[in-house]
Amino acid sequence: MSLVITGASLLGERTGDLYVDDAGVLVDEAPAGAETIDADGLVALPGLVDLHTHLREPGREDAETVLTGSQAAALGGYTAILAMANTSPVTDTAEAATRVWELGREAGLVHVQPVGAVTRGLAGEELAELGLMHRSRAGVTVFSDDGKCVHDARVMRRALEYVKAFGGVVSQHSQDPALAGPSACCHEGELSGRLGLPGWPGIAEEVIVARDVMLARHTGSRVHVAHVSTAGSVEVLRWAKGQGIDVTAEVTPHHLLLTTDLLAGYDPTFKVNPPLRPQEDVDALRAALADGTIDAVATDHAPHARHDKEHAFVDAAFGMVGLETALGVVRTALPDLSWADVARVMSVTPARIAGLADHGRPLEPGSPANVVLVDPSATVTVDRDASASLSRNNPWHGRGLTSRVVHTVHGGRVTVRDGALAD
Numbered sequence: 126m127s128l129v130i131t132g133a134s135l136l137g138e139r140t141g142d143l144y145v146d147d148a149g150v151l152v153d154e155a156p157a158g159a160e161t162i163d164a165d166g167l168v169a170l171p172g173l174v175d176l177h178t179h180l181r182e183p184g185r186e187d188a189e190t191v192l193t194g195s196q197a198a199a200l201g202g203y204t205a206i207l208a209m210a211n212t213s214p215v216t217d218t219a220e221a222a223t224r225v226w227e228l229g230r231e232a233g234l235v236h237v238q239p240v241g242a243v244t245r246g247l248a249g250e251e252l253a254e255l256g257l258m259h260r261s262r263a264g265v266t267v268f269s270d271d272g273k274c275v276h277d278a279r280v281m282r283r284a285l286e287y288v289k290a291f292g293g294v295v296s297q298h299s300q301d302p303a304l305a306g307p308s309a310c311c312h313e314g315e316l317s318g319r320l321g322l323p324g325w326p327g328i329a330e331e332v333i334v335a336r337d338v339m340l341a342r343h344t345g346s347r348v349h350v351a352h353v354s355t356a357g358s359v360e361v362l363r364w365a366k367g368q369g370i371d372v373t374a375e376v377t378p379h380h381l382l383l384t385t386d387l388l389a390g391y392d393p394t395f396k397v398n399p400p401l402r403p404q405e406d407v408d409a410l411r412a413a414l415a416d417g418t419i420d421a422v423a424t425d426h427a428p429h430a431r432h433d434k435e436h437a438f439v440d441a442a443f444g445m446v447g448l449e450t451a452l453g454v455v456r457t458a459l460p461d462l463s464w465a466d467v468a469r470v471m472s473v474t475p476a477r478i479a480g481l482a483d484h485g486r487p488l489e490p491g492s493p494a495n496v497v498l499v500d501p502s503a504t505v506t507v508d509r510d511a512s513a514s515l516s517r518n519n520p521w522h523g524r525g526l527t528s529r530v531v532h533t534v535h536g537g538r539v540t541v542r543d544g545a546l547a548d
């Protein structure tokens with residue numbers, strides 16, 4: 126179905142119309158018989174790309190499936206998501222990766238790009254079949270043991286050497302298990318002491334980031350730092366980039382807006398890895414995103430069933446949902462970021478990091494029609510029950526967030542119309 130989108134503000138810079146042909150590609154003339162979307166007052170961006178999504182299929186379809194996660198992604202303005210490997214079983218074979226890729230195609234709402242595990246079963250010992258996953262139909266290029274840190278430096282070195290051959294990247298969950306003990310469940314600081322909760326200090330992240338940028342330099346391979354959470358990690362990244370080391374980094378929406386004080390109520394909704402940090406870290410993360418030291422925003426959408434989350438704080442699962450709220454949180458946390466910069470950190474750069482050639486493209490003839498249309502002046506009050514996700518661990522419930530995703534177009538197909546899933 127061809128499409129004419131009229132009067133949108135393209136990246137907030139100039140008003141223009143967008144034309145989409147039957148093949149789902151942007152063209153320079155209005156196709157005959159096209160559906161029209163009136164986008165007057167809306168900002169058009171390339172469809173968002175999430176480098177870090179947890180779908181729970183296979184294994185925990187009660188918490189999320191590829192379909193429900195894809196729906197949440199489309200509602201959040203995404204046209205591509207990377208599905209983390211910590212499912213059950215783990216995505217550590219070509220067959221498992223291909224299955225996730227197929228489920229994504231069947232859901233048909235966003236491109237679901239499987240992330241492959243670095244090590245078998247995320248055990249941190251033997252490398253998974255990285256080459257076979259890359260050569261499979263899923264075409265895996267991003268590898269991660271996320272949820273666990275590849276803590277053995279020798280294993281990390283070998284993984285980097287291996288993926289270098291085909292331009293792959295290792296996305297690291299930076300958490301030194303020796304410094305952040307097995308029961309660590311929040312930021313280590315004055316508050317964790319007062320609350321009597323075992324903390325995990327920023328240094329447990331920073332030593333791994335520092336080690337990994339040196340391994341990237343040594344191997345000439347590419348490292349991506351998942352969910353950066355401290356000012357110290359930002360300093361290391363700034364230095365590494367200055368040296369020309371091939372490293373990229375992401376920050377989550379929640380680390381840009383929420384701080385560790387929220388833990389005073391012992392509400393496990395706010396329990397996440399890495400933990401919410403003090404305001405000084407949040408300020409450093411915002412500045413680093415604005416100046417390009419941090420390359421991308423990634424949701425780390427981590428749905429959990431009620432019976433895994435509703436526990437005493439120490440026993441509850443780590444993680445929060447985030448696909449539907451990411452853009453609103455970024456707009457709220459960084460109101461001065463230009464729309465072109467929002468496109469850069471939420472679409473263009475993540476697509477480049479993941480090697481997704483059809484995403485993050487300029488809104489110009491010849492590009493695949495992956496587009497999101499946003500109302501920049503709306504405020505949305507988040508309701509955790511009005512969500513496509515199967516999980517309700519939503520830290521934004523009841524909050525007002527700036528901007529609203531109105532329409533999403535994936536490959537020329539309208540997936541979200543007027544803020545609701547299209548039929």
Ligand SMILES: NC(=O)N[C@@H](CC(=O)O)C(=O)O
Pocket residue numbers: 179211271272273298396397398399425427428443444445
């Ligand atoms: N972020 C989280 O707190 N949890 C993630 C794992 C992870 O990203 O480390 C999960 O899979 O639930």
Ligand SMILES: [Zn+2]
Pocket residue numbers: 271272273298351352398399
């Ligand atoms: Zn992680």
Ligand SMILES: [Zn+2]
Pocket residue numbers: 177179209271272425427
């Ligand atoms: Zn994660």
